[in-house]
Amino acid sequence: MQGAKAIVESLKREGVEVIFGIPGGASIPFYDALYDSDIRTILTRHEQGAAHAADGYARASGRVGVCTATSGPGATNLTTGIATAYMDSSPIVALTGQVATSFIGKDAFQETDIIGITMPITKHNFQLRSVEEIPKIFKMAFKIASTGRPGPVLIDMPKDVQEKEAEVEFPDNVEIPGYKPRLKGNARQIKKAAEMLVNAERPIILAGGGVIISNAHEELLKIAEMLLAPVATTLMGKGAFPETHPLALGCIGMHGRKAANYAITDSDLILAVGTRFSDRSTGALHCFAPEAKIIHIDIDPAEIGKNVTAHLPIVGDAKLVLRDLIKYLQAYQLKKNTRWYEKVQEYKKEFNPKMDYDDVPLKPPRIIKDIMDTISYDDIVTTEVGQCQMWAAHYLSRTKPRTFITSGGLGTMGFGFPAAIGAKVARPEVNVVDIAGDGSFLMNIQELATCSENNIKVIVAVLNNRYLGMVRQWQELFYNKRYSSVYLGEKTDFVKIAEGFGVEGIRVEKPSEIKEAVKEALKNEVTTVIDFIVEPECNIFPMVPPGKCLKDIIE
Amino acid sequence: MVKEDMQHILVALVEDKPGVMQRISGLFRRRNFNIDSITVGRSEKEGISRMTLVVKGDEKIVEQVVKQLNKLIEVIKVSRVDERESVVRELALVKISTKTDKERAEIVQFTNIFRGGIVDVSRDSLIVEITGSSSKIDAFIDLVKSYGIIELARTGLTAMVRGSKK
Ligand SMILES: Cc1ncc(C[n+]2csc(CCOP(=O)(O)OP(=O)(O)O)c2C)c(N)n1
Numbered sequence: 001m002q003g004a005k006a007i008v009e010s011l012k013r014e015g016v017e018v019i020f021g022i023p024g025g026a027s028i029p030f031y032d033a034l035y036d037s038d039i040r041t042i043l044t045r046h047e048q049g050a051a052h053a054a055d056g057y058a059r060a061s062g063r064v065g066v067c068t069a070t071s072g073p074g075a076t077n078l079t080t081g082i083a084t085a086y087m088d089s090s091p092i093v094a095l096t097g098q099v100a101t102s103f104i105g106k107d108a109f110q111e112t113d114i115i116g117i118t119m120p121i122t123k124h125n126f127q128l129r130s131v132e133e134i135p136k137i138f139k140m141a142f143k144i145a146s147t148g149r150p151g152p153v154l155i156d157m158p159k160d161v162q163e164k165e166a167e168v169e170f171p172d173n174v175e176i177p178g179y180k181p182r183l184k185g186n187a188r189q190i191k192k193a194a195e196m197l198v199n200a201e202r203p204i205i206l207a208g209g210g211v212i213i214s215n216a217h218e219e220l221l222k223i224a225e226m227l228l229a230p231v232a233t234t235l236m237g238k239g240a241f242p243e244t245h246p247l248a249l250g251c252i253g254m255h256g257r258k259a260a261n262y263a264i265t266d267s268d269l270i271l272a273v274g275t276r277f278s279d280r281s282t283g284a285l286h287c288f289a290p291e292a293k294i295i296h297i298d299i300d301p302a303e304i305g306k307n308v309t310a311h312l313p314i315v316g317d318a319k320l321v322l323r324d325l326i327k328y329l330q331a332y333q334l335k336k337n338t339r340w341y342e343k344v345q346e347y348k349k350e351f352n353p354k355m356d357y358d359d360v361p362l363k364p365p366r367i368i369k370d371i372m373d374t375i376s377y378d379d380i381v382t383t384e385v386g387q388c389q390m391w392a393a394h395y396l397s398r399t400k401p402r403t404f405i406t407s408g409g410l411g412t413m414g415f416g417f418p419a420a421i422g423a424k425v426a427r428p429e430v431n432v433v434d435i436a437g438d439g440s441f442l443m444n445i446q447e448l449a450t451c452s453e454n455n456i457k458v459i460v461a462v463l464n465n466r467y468l469g470m471v472r473q474w475q476e477l478f479y480n481k482r483y484s485s486v487y488l489g490e491k492t493d494f495v496k497i498a499e500g501f502g503v504e505g506i507r508v509e510k511p512s513e514i515k516e517a518v519k520e521a522l523k524n525e526v527t528t529v530i531d532f533i534v535e536p537e538c539n540i541f542p543m544v545p546p547g548k549c550l551k552d553i554i555e
Numbered sequence: 556m557v558k559e560d561m562q563h564i565l566v567a568l569v570e571d572k573p574g575v576m577q578r579i580s581g582l583f584r585r586r587n588f589n590i591d592s593i594t595v596g597r598s599e600k601e602g603i604s605r606m607t608l609v610v611k612g613d614e615k616i617v618e619q620v621v622k623q624l625n626k627l628i629e630v631i632k633v634s635r636v637d638e639r640e641s642v643v644r645e646l647a648l649v650k651i652s653t654k655t656d657k658e659r660a661e662i663v664q665f666t667n668i669f670r671g672g673i674v675d676v677s678r679d680s681l682i683v684e685i686t687g688s689s690s691k692i693d694a695f696i697d698l699v700k701s702y703g704i705i706e707l708a709r710t711g712l713t714a715m716v717r718g719s720k721k
């Protein structure tokens with residue numbers, strides 16, 4: 001069998017249905033083999049778009065997303081997408097063309113050391129050296145990407161290996177000696193966790209992205225209700241717990257809900273599940289939940305004790321650990337801690353965010369509210385990065401896992417739109433809305449062509465403030481309003497751009513038009529860009545200033 | 556302060572594949588870990604290399620180092636070696652300038668005391684091979700420094716736990 005055919009056969013055996021990418025000299029044989037297969041190829045307009053689309057596909061579906069690029073510049077264009085997936089533990093497999101084996105190291109045309117470049121941003125990477133090893137390497141790559149703490153895996157495919165013929169065998173399973181993720185939590189530790197939770201006076205659950213990845217949301221809900229414990233999430237954990245639930249606090253963190261930041265600061269025990277305690281979530285560490293003991297459940301042992309000290313570490317898969325925890329909790333006569341519950345309800349009532357602004361130019365919270373009221377909880381929202389992302393995270397309620405997709409760890413502008421494309425391809429039955437900033441959208445706006453040419457329908461809601469708004473906000477607050485290189489100007493016309501790409505564009509300037517526009521976009525058969533003209537210098541508040549404590553959140 | 560700079564010895568069994576060293580050194584750089592030395596060579600098992608790493612840091616850092624190393628797919632096992640229960644060795648080759656017969660005789664004498672060997676002799680220099688703990692090598696170097704060390708090559712530590720346990 002020819003190498004390229006073995007690659008395609010391997011992909012099929014892993015259940016791959018779609019690949020996002022752009023071909024080039026070093027990947028023509030691979031694309032030639034794809035031509036005969038029933039794997040759908042989606043030609044993006046930039047490799048970064050391909051990587052984010054694969055990532056969005058993975059986050060929306062829980063399955064591995066696949067992207068591909070040619071050697072050299074194609075491969076390097078993937079790297080921002082790979083790093084984004086790495087930071088947020090998203091399972092993607094990136095396939096890169098490479099110059100022929102005999103040219104490697106000779107600075108051949110379009111040669112780049114993509115293995116070296118991506119070592120620190122992949123969970124693992126491989127370079128094919130022979131046709132015979134293709135099935136095994138692909139099996140390993142998909143296993144590594146999708147199990148344990150998921151992450152991106154790259155396979156570099158020299159052109160001659162794609163072209164050569166050899167006998168190949170496709171194994172059903174592979175052994176990877178150095179890779180044994182621990183799934184089941186230590187029973188004694190979990191028992192101890194149950195005891196600590198039962199005895200806590202002010203317990204709080206902190207749900208991170210790991211809850212979503214391991215599909216542990218039902219178990220989490222059950223535990224919260226058993227203990228009457230409030231639940232805050234990190235940005236990555238948004239959707240892990242229904243935000244309409246009385247126990248839901250929303251996100252903690254720099255732009256989290258005040259109630260969430262206050263409650264976690266007051267708590268005496270944190271049950272942290274699948275979170276790495278990033279600095280954007282915790283604020284200053286010395287005053288992060290100063291009275292609380294921490295039970296830290298994570299599948300990655302290296303996350304435990306990395307940023308905060310865990311009083312009780314439990315290494316394992318969130319779903320399995322929480323299942324066991326429920327079992328142990330059931331052995332107790334649970335008395336519901338109503339005092340703490342009431343305190344939390346007070347916070348929630350007192351700090352309930354205002355959204356019903358009628359101002360012109362528009363205030364973003366109003367836009368988010370009207371979008372939320374128009375779409376369903378099954379629909380998927382992706383975000384770009386900046387104020388737009390934080391407005392979405394703060395104001396938009398989500399109730400289901402995998403319905404809020406955002407670049408949390410890397411904070412990649414330009415992520416949301418291609419990720420929306422990937423999400424839509426994975427879940428065509430739901431609507432997908434990218435809550436975008438004007439600056440971010442421009443970073444991968446070329447993917448509008450991918451939408452129109454492939455009949456992929458998403459909605460891009462641009463919160464158009466004509467600024468790199470988040471940077472402008474920092475300059476306003478912390479650099480004496482010296483607006484250095486943040487003004488994007490007035491000339492860019494997103495409606496015309498949309499039309500130029502063969503999709504719909506709607507401009508919205510008044511609050512009364514917001515819902516109409518969203519409804520129209522939902523009805524449209526093609527992608528719609530809604531250009532919301534928002535107050536240019538509107539800030540996202542509340543905010544914990546950098547280096548400050550969660551409770552020092554300002555408005 | 557002394558505790559902060561504690562030296563820890565780790566032994567890692569890794570797959571003998573291209574790029575493994577780069578993965579490990581890249582990890583140390585990226586995570587801001589301090590390595591004193593790394594030695595690599597074959598182990599008793601085909602296809603598996605054995606690495607000895609000497610790292611500096613407090614307990615928390617060393618724990619992170621072990622965990623992060625374990626995350627690398629090609630790292631099969633990482634163990635911490637307690638110096639008191641192990642044989643810990645380093646090899647050094649020291650080229651020393653010897654201008655007179657007297658100097659040469661003195662170096663030979665020191666070498667014997669340190670159970671080293673003279674492995675090369677030329678008209679005005681000697682190469683001494685010496686094995687032992689790092690502090691023993693330090694002591695030897697200190698002793699011969701005044702003669703003029705022309706070249707020094709130290710391998711870094713390699714270590715093995717005593718007894719039949721693996
Ligand atoms: C690729 C990339 N470049 C730069 C930044 C730094 N940055 C963070 S937010 C931001 C502004 C984003 O502007 P926009 O998309 O218009 O969103 P807004 O904050 O205005 O809502 C910038 C430049 C980044 N996060 N990502």
Ligand SMILES: [Mg+2]
Pocket residue numbers: 437438439463464465466467468469
């Ligand atoms: Mg903007």
